[in-house]
Amino acid sequence: MALAEKALVMAREAGASACRVTLSKSVLDLAGTLDGALDKVTHCLDRSLSIVLFVDGRYGSFSTNKLDEQDLRPFIGKAVQTVRLLTEDPHRSLPAPDRIARDSVRGDETKCWDPEGYAAVSADWLVETALADAVTGHFEDPGFTLVSEEGELSVTVSESLLLDSNGARCRCKDTLFEYGVEVTLQDNATGEKISGYWWDSSPWLARLDHACCGAIAVKRALAAAGASPAPTGRYTMAVSTECMGKLVTPLTSALGGFALQQRNSFLEESLGKKLFSEKLTLLDEPRVPGVNGARLYDSEGVATVNGPIIGSGTVRTYFINTYIASKMGVAPTVEDAMRPVLVPTRPGVTLEDWASEAPEGAIIVDGFNGGNHNGATGDFSYGIEGRIRRGGKWLPVKEMLITGNFLQLWASVADVLDDARPCSPKSLPSVVFENVDFSG
Amino acid sequence: MIHDKSHYFNLFSVERPLLEKLVATSLASGGDWCDLFFENTTYGQFSLRDGAVTSGGLHADYGVGIRVLSGEKTGYAYSETTRPEDMMAAARAAAAITRNTVRVGATVTERDVATRRLYSGEPNPAADRYPVRIHWRSCDPSVMVSFLERLETAIRARDTRIVKVMASLAWQVTDVLMFNSLGELKYDTRPLASVSATVIFARGGRRERQTVSKSWRMGVEMLSDSLIAEMAEEAVRGIDALFEAGRPKGGKMPVVMAAGASGILLHEAMGHAFEADFNRKGQSVFSDRMGRQICGKGISILDDATIPACRGSLNYDDEGVPGQKTYMVEDGVLTSYLHDRISARSYGVAPTGNGRRESFRYAPIPRMRATYMDGGAYAPEEILASVREGIYVEQFANGQVKIGEGDFTFFVKSGFLIENGRLTRPVKDINIIGNGPEALADITMVGNDPKVDDGAWTCGKEQSAPVSCGIPTVLVRSLTVGGE
Numbered sequence: 004m005a006l007a008e009k010a011l012v013m014a015r016e017a018g019a020s021a022c023r024v025t026l027s028k029s030v031l032d033l034a035g036t037l038d039g040a041l042d043k044v045t046h047c048l049d050r051s052l053s054i055v056l057f058v059d060g061r062y063g064s065f066s067t068n069k070l071d072e073q074d075l076r077p078f079i080g081k082a083v084q085t086v087r088l089l090t091e092d093p094h095r096s097l098p099a100p101d102r103i104a105r106d107s108v109r110g111d112e113t114k115c116w117d118p119e120g121y122a123a124v125s126a127d128w129l130v131e132t133a134l135a136d137a138v139t140g141h142f143e144d145p146g147f148t149l150v151s152e153e154g155e156l157s158v159t160v161s162e163s164l165l166l167d168s169n170g171a172r173c174r175c176k177d178t179l180f181e182y183g184v185e186v187t188l189q190d191n192a193t194g195e196k197i198s199g200y201w202w203d204s205s206p207w208l209a210r211l212d213h214a215c216c217g218a219i220a221v222k223r224a225l226a227a228a229g230a231s232p233a234p235t236g237r238y239t240m241a242v243s244t245e246c247m248g249k250l251v252t253p254l255t256s257a258l259g260g261f262a263l264q265q266r267n268s269f270l271e272e273s274l275g276k277k278l279f280s281e282k283l284t285l286l287d288e289p290r291v292p293g294v295n296g297a298r299l300y301d302s303e304g305v306a307t308v309n310g311p312i313i314g315s316g317t318v319r320t321y322f323i324n325t326y327i328a329s330k331m332g333v334a335p336t337v338e339d340a341m342r343p344v345l346v347p348t349r350p351g352v353t354l355e356d357w358a359s360e361a362p363e364g365a366i367i368v369d370g371f372n373g374g375n376h377n378g379a380t381g382d383f384s385y386g387i388e389g390r391i392r393r394g395g396k397w398l399p400v401k402e403m404l405i406t407g408n409f410l411q412l413w414a415s416v417a418d419v420l421d422d423a424r425p426c427s428p429k430s431l432p433s434v435v436f437e438n439v440d441f442s443g
Numbered sequence: 444m445i446h447d448k449s450h451y452f453n454l455f456s457v458e459r460p461l462l463e464k465l466v467a468t469s470l471a472s473g474g475d476w477c478d479l480f481f482e483n484t485t486y487g488q489f490s491l492r493d494g495a496v497t498s499g500g501l502h503a504d505y506g507v508g509i510r511v512l513s514g515e516k517t518g519y520a521y522s523e524t525t526r527p528e529d530m531m532a533a534a535r536a537a538a539a540i541t542r543n544t545v546r547v548g549a550t551v552t553e554r555d556v557a558t559r560r561l562y563s564g565e566p567n568p569a570a571d572r573y574p575v576r577i578h579w580r581s582c583d584p585s586v587m588v589s590f591l592e593r594l595e596t597a598i599r600a601r602d603t604r605i606v607k608v609m610a611s612l613a614w615q616v617t618d619v620l621m622f623n624s625l626g627e628l629k630y631d632t633r634p635l636a637s638v639s640a641t642v643i644f645a646r647g648g649r650r651e652r653q654t655v656s657k658s659w660r661m662g663v664e665m666l667s668d669s670l671i672a673e674m675a676e677e678a679v680r681g682i683d684a685l686f687e688a689g690r691p692k693g694g695k696m697p698v699v700m701a702a703g704a705s706g707i708l709l710h711e712a713m714g715h716a717f718e719a720d721f722n723r724k725g726q727s728v729f730s731d732r733m734g735r736q737i738c739g740k741g742i743s744i745l746d747d748a749t750i751p752a753c754r755g756s757l758n759y760d761d762e763g764v765p766g767q768k769t770y771m772v773e774d775g776v777l778t779s780y781l782h783d784r785i786s787a788r789s790y791g792v793a794p795t796g797n798g799r800r801e802s803f804r805y806a807p808i809p810r811m812r813a814t815y816m817d818g819g820a821y822a823p824e825e826i827l828a829s830v831r832e833g834i835y836v837e838q839f840a841n842g843q844v845k846i847g848e849g850d851f852t853f854f855v856k857s858g859f860l861i862e863n864g865r866l867t868r869p870v871k872d873i874n875i876i877g878n879g880p881e882a883l884a885d886i887t888m889v890g891n892d893p894k895v896d897d898g899a900w901t902c903g904k905e906q907s908a909p910v911s912c913g914i915p916t917v918l919v920r921s922l923t924v925g926g927e
Contacts, residue, residue: 038724041516042515042517043518043519044539046519046533046537046539048521048523050523061497062498063499063500064500066502066503067504067505069503078501089499091497092497153724187725187847196726196848196849197848235694265492265609265643266606372852373853373874373876374852374925375854375872376872379651380649382690382872384854384874385874401848401850402923404873404923404926405925406874440693440926440927441693442694442925443923
């Protein structure tokens with residue numbers, strides 16, 4: 004705190020009329036395995052100071068990891084001089100003090116802080132656990148060879164302080180325990196290589212389900228064996244929870260003030276309009292203690308709120324920071340969707356439950372393989388892999404593309420299932436869409 | 444490039460005895476290789492929005508990464524200061540890899556004897572691929588602000604349908620000093636700058652977007668009037684077609700890739716699978732094909748660090764190995780992977796200068812630099828004329844690959860249908876998917892117009908790295924094209 008306070012003072016002394024300082028530090032320890040043996044250990048200690056300066060009606064953002072005073076003072080002095088060369092911008096200002104979060108004082112209010120768990124993790128524990136979790140040596144399938152297995156077990160502790168010259172004082176600290184494993188298998192008969200990945204993460208050590216990851220990665224790889232494209236056509240499509248971020252992020256990005264103000268959004272002038280399926284309700288719920296993604300303030304220090312983004316198909320909010328709000332002449336909000344939550348229309352039903360009742364010809368997307376979308380028009384095209392229902396069975400598919408427009412896609416929601424993974428910072432369960440164009 | 448090593452010693456507050464002591468500490472408990480990577484990066488950027496440069500910034504990053512190898516196992520730690528006590532702590536953390544582990548694989552000292560001559564010499568560097576006339580760090584920011592303002596004016600002057608122009612200029616200068624347990628000392632200063640512009644057009648109720656970017660390892664001298672003219676022209680080129688463009692009927696069809704940026708096909712479909720770490724681990728689809736014919740005779744693919752001022756070029760890689768030109772495919776035969784020191788010693792070959800890292804926070808891994816295909820025999824018009832029904836792809840956004848399976852995709856921002864050998868209806872925003880080895884084997888015609896694209900390409904394999912890509916006009920017999 005003292006260093007951040009000192010940086011504020013330095014900025015004011017150098018000529019800034021207002022400023023915001025964010026001081027971050029984190030420590031990461033990681034043990035990596037390759038084919039059941041230790042492959043790497045990593046120890047990372049990061050710290051950085053970011054400073055946003057308002058000088059003579061002008062604005063600039065700066066950062067450094069050289070935090071000794073003899074380095075910091077000239078850095079900030081040069082930063083102030085740089086800002087003075089920019090064009091004046093009357094829309095730049097700090098957020099009003101009454102918008103600032105006042106309930107993030109200790110840093111652990113989000114309850115994503117597990118000091119006991121962190122203390123229990125030693126370098127030896129990381130190595131021993133990563134080795135114990137490996138499937139190499141346990142893999143048995145006469146039809147396949149385990150070509151390689153890579154696992155990474157890590158623990159991160161991070162802390163961030165945000166101060167501004169209007170009196171904002173916000174603190175956040177959290178822990179994160181993560182394990183991920185990727186396997187590559189080879190079909191002994193065809194020589195085909197297939198890969199599978201699975202992971203888990205949690206702010207709480209006791210909630211990290213690491214032991215199952217290798218087996219699930221193998222299962223996912225085996226499920227993809229022998230995949231081929233299905234014929235080009237229109238299909239019912241279920242997108243698994245692991246992939247849903249790819250389809251939701253373009254929506255929240257298009258509702259962001261920067262895209263709207265630059266007329267680079269397919270959701271311009273959408274506020275209050277019913278554009279999507281009645282079955283689409285998307286919330287922002289960052290204020291849920293103890294879950295991945297919980298946040299009490301955004302990068303301006305503005306207090307987050309739980310509320311609707313899209314309610315029964317109707318757009319309920321934009322995300323507009325202080326600067327863009329002034330430019331657009333509207334009220335500001337938090338700068339972005341912090342923790343999007345899709346509300347299930349079929350409570351208790353998972354993707355595998357749906358798979359057992361899915362219609363013939365339905366396709367389940369288990370992974371995206373590249374693609375992009377046009378933020379101005381909402382047109383998208385993505386590579387996919389997954390499975391298709393044929394003759395009552397699920398057969399693997401790959402090398403297929405889905406193509407369409409997000410306005411139409413989200414208008415065609417048939418069901419939102421109830422299988423979001425708690426390890427994800429976004430709570431996005433599997434979603435079923437109707438009449439999606441596939442190319443194969 | 445600064446040729447005085449004392450500049451780097453002063454910058455990082457080190458002397459050779461301290462470097463040797465750090466290496467000794469790192470190896471005290473039994474590792475067989477250690478390298479130190481000191482980095483000092485200054486990064487600046489300016490953004491133009493709504494007709495004015497109202498946002499800018501400067502960022503500094505400084506530290507040292509310490510890597511210890513025990514066989515093929517890696518211990519890695521870093522310090523954000525170069526205080527001796529902090530670096531010693533990082534050295535001891537990296538050395539943890541040697542505790543309770545059984546060493547496997549060859550060691551650098553066992554196998555690198557034959558390769559030391561490649562990177563042991565003076566002067567430093569052997570060749571300077573990015574000489575700078577006007578230095579970014581000492582440049583008056585008003586020069587950059589003025590450039591962006593003139594760029595916006597030039598773009599707007601070319602089309603009345605423009606409703607927004609967003610332009611940005613980002614530059615960085617990175618000083619690196621490398622020292623390893625062979626006693627090799629290398630140092631370099633790398634410039635890198637990018638200019639980009641996104642332009643929003645409106646016609647009737649519709650909007651379209653064009654983005655153009657240029658990037659080189661050059662000094663401030665790159666901010667020329669000719670660059671403004673070139674970018675302004677590219678920013679509006681093809682906008683009429685974009686307003687008319689639609690989605691093609693999807694499915695498998697011949698694809699003609701335009702020269703230049705189509706090199707993303709090489710990067711995604713083949714380049715990653717040539718990176719030796721994937722092959723060393725048996726994951727790559729090419730891991731058992733060394734020495735075999737993997738595509739048509741006449742096709743040669745290389746990865747090159749030696750193109751002057753190119754975004755992908757390097758005097759040294761991030762392990763101190765000199766930048767060089769590496770043929771992966773010669774006349775259709777797979778002849779080399781892209782190696783860092785770990786994979787090189789595993790294969791018993793010389794490193795190819797592909798050990799790269801995003802920053803001192805990361806251990807180096809095999810990465811591409813500028814990847815392209817040599818020119819072939821056909822005129823681009825001949826290639827187009829040979830296609831009865833297919834797609835001509837011109838502008839690209841991004842791509843990715845699944846290494847094991849070889850399945851790749853890339854996103855086409857704009858192109859045209861080919862009907863009876865002629866370009867007809869414009870198409871846009873489609874993804875194309877295929878399998879690397881199959882697509883490579885399916886290249887049936889290679890144009891005589893090789894070109895390396897100068898856009899701001901960035902590869903995201905575990906870490907971010909600037910790269911370049913290029914290709915002549917080529918015909919791929921069959922790829923799956925997204926559509927309706």
